[in-house]
Amino acid sequence: MKNINKLVWVSLLSSIGLWAITTGSVLAVNDEPHADGWAPSEWGPDDKAGAVNRTTPAMVLKAVKLVKRGKVATLGKVYQQDAPAFGSRGWRLTIPGLPTGGPFGDQALVYNDEYLSTEIGQIGTQFDGPGHIGVITSKGMFFYNGRYLEDPDVGTYGLGPLGVEHVAKIGFVCRGILLDAVALRGGPLPIPKETSHSDPGIITDDDIKEMIRRQGIDPI
Template sequence: MRFSIGAAALMLGSLALAQSNWYPGKWGPTDEIGSANYLKPELVQQAAKLVTGGKVYSLGISVNTTTPAFPPRTCSLYIVQPGQTGSAAGLGPTHTTYNDDILNCWTGIGTQIDGLGHIGVGDLYYNGNKWGEFATMGGLKKLGVEKIPPIVTRGVLLDMAAHLNTDVVKEGTAFNQAEIEAVAKKQGVEIRQGDVVIFHTGWLSLIDKDPKRFGSVEPGLGREGARYLVSKGVVAVGADTWGLEVIPFEKDGDKDGGVFGVHQILLPMSGTYILENINTAELAKDKAYEFLFVLGQNKYEGAVQSMINPIAIR
């Protein structure tokens, strides 16, 4: 069956209208930070008590021109020596030389945080903001990543690879409430309000060995699992995969389940942040299931996403 653009737009509009009970959000119609409202000084104090040995984990990956990413995202770096290329004379009597760099890059590549202006339902985004009223080529007028406060709270790692007794969880494997509760129980951890929950699947190990497979399918969070984590009041959900949610996407019975439905549940419908391409290997190796999570993203004003290097400390 073929649809015109107008028919598709009408269908999207009807979907947004049918699901309009998700806005305005629980923090009021002018809120722009969503689940970051859960962050409180007492959560920082409690999470800090998890630091007993002082080991620091970098959860970010390095980015280069071949880093797999959702098409058409790419990244290039240019090193320049402004006004003095090839010259040893430099500046002033000290002959000072310097290199600068230019990053020509999509911000949604590598380890990243998805802001609340990233995904919509039709033309409606978090808190019912209409795309045409806040999204411009010069940047978002609302929901930009610069609005996200520093995220310092308890982090929880759910090692799905260990739970399923495999090094790399098979693509298409969905994590829903039953699976989440089972691995949390096995690890002896409780998911609490204000947490950042991160899945380890081993998928990131494919980024160099099999980049085509890595960037086309993945295991990940299912729709029911997303709603469950939202009900627990988590601040963000992440994984060592490029898109967090299970791909191929879950079906709705015997029907097509839609495209990036988990993203819709988390971002526009609940204001819950998404963390992608999180380097979880060392945490999993150390069985570091609880830790102090620290993130201060780049404050590109009006940006949709930001490349990040979160830190875990325990």
């Protein structure tokens, strides 16, 4: 019985040791945010939006004056199954049954529903909010403007003061540069298959320089 107890304790201690090793990186801390005064931001300790505060009415008016031809360019990427994605993330939309339900009533009503399986981060067009990137410090997980994931108003069903909705309330209206990679390559680019400059779907820094030169917008 004593040997069994010893075996149990050895197994338990081994498990604790293994857990400590495998989670050692989680316990590492970086106190630069405290030492270097990362918070409060230049917009004060209560700010939740960040750099979008630079979108002032004066900047909006200045940006609008740059419009010459009134052409519209779609910046968003259509969500689709073969969209470029980070790592093994993916996007899959299916219609469960054609139709999903029905018929109902005298008019034989039918309907379709959608089933979506995806990670919404880094799928196609990406927009990061104040709660996207943080640093583990000795006081907790530090995020924008000195807020912590451990704060009571930050939760798994909404990041509260770190939510992207605070950025959206102000929005971005500013000058943009549209580079025509399709014209440069002589046609649509294929979906990248690897992170290599040799992949025809990858736009390189040399491509960007050449597009700037061809479009006559140097310097930006």
